[in-house]
Amino acid sequence: MENVINRLNHWIHSLPKECTAMSETEISNRPSPNKWSKKEIVGHLCDSAINNIERFVKIQYEEQPYIIQSYNQEEWVAVQHYQERELDEIITLFQTLNHQIVHILIHIPAEKLSYLCDIGNNHQKTLEWLIQDYVEHMEHHINNQILIN
Template structure:
């Protein structure tokens, strides 16, 4: 888990610098009508943190396998209106939520990392896998959508 903690800490520190080096047009532009802007992607990462904080906590005490409830990602982004919110608010939210994710991970007893959760279609994974997947999901969006330069 140390690597996951270090990587999340890395993004807590570096992502604000990356965003602050971009123009308002670059962070607000939607590549197409049905694609999120870089601002909305950051909001989506906040939503992911909110949902996973709940999962990381509940898996530790709920009956196993804990059943992961999905959420409507598109609606979360729309309803919270990340597109029209000030960037610094979304960045602060990202940092605060991910500091909480780290706090939870640090405090998980090793034996609980093997606790099971049902991720859908009766596929069972461990809490440790879910935490790793959280980081992979975050880095997918950061590396493939946020950090790439738009050529428009």
């Protein structure tokens, strides 16, 4: 977990600097009508954090395997109108949610990392896998969509 926590802390501190260094045009431009802007991608990362906070908490005490409920990512971004929000608000939300995730991860007993969850189609993974997947998902969006020109 130490590596995951370090990676999360890195992005909590560095993503705001990266995003605020971009012009409003760069952060708000949609590459095509059906693609998110970089600002909306940061919003999507907030939505991912919201959903994963619930998962990381509930897996620790609910019956195993905990069944992961999916969410409609496109609708979450659209309904919350991230494109019209101030970037600073979205960045603050990103930081706050991921600080909460770090807090949760620090306090997960080691034996609970092997607790099982059903990620769909009766595929079972551990809580540790889900946490790692969360960070990899975040880094995929940051490295491949936000930080590229």
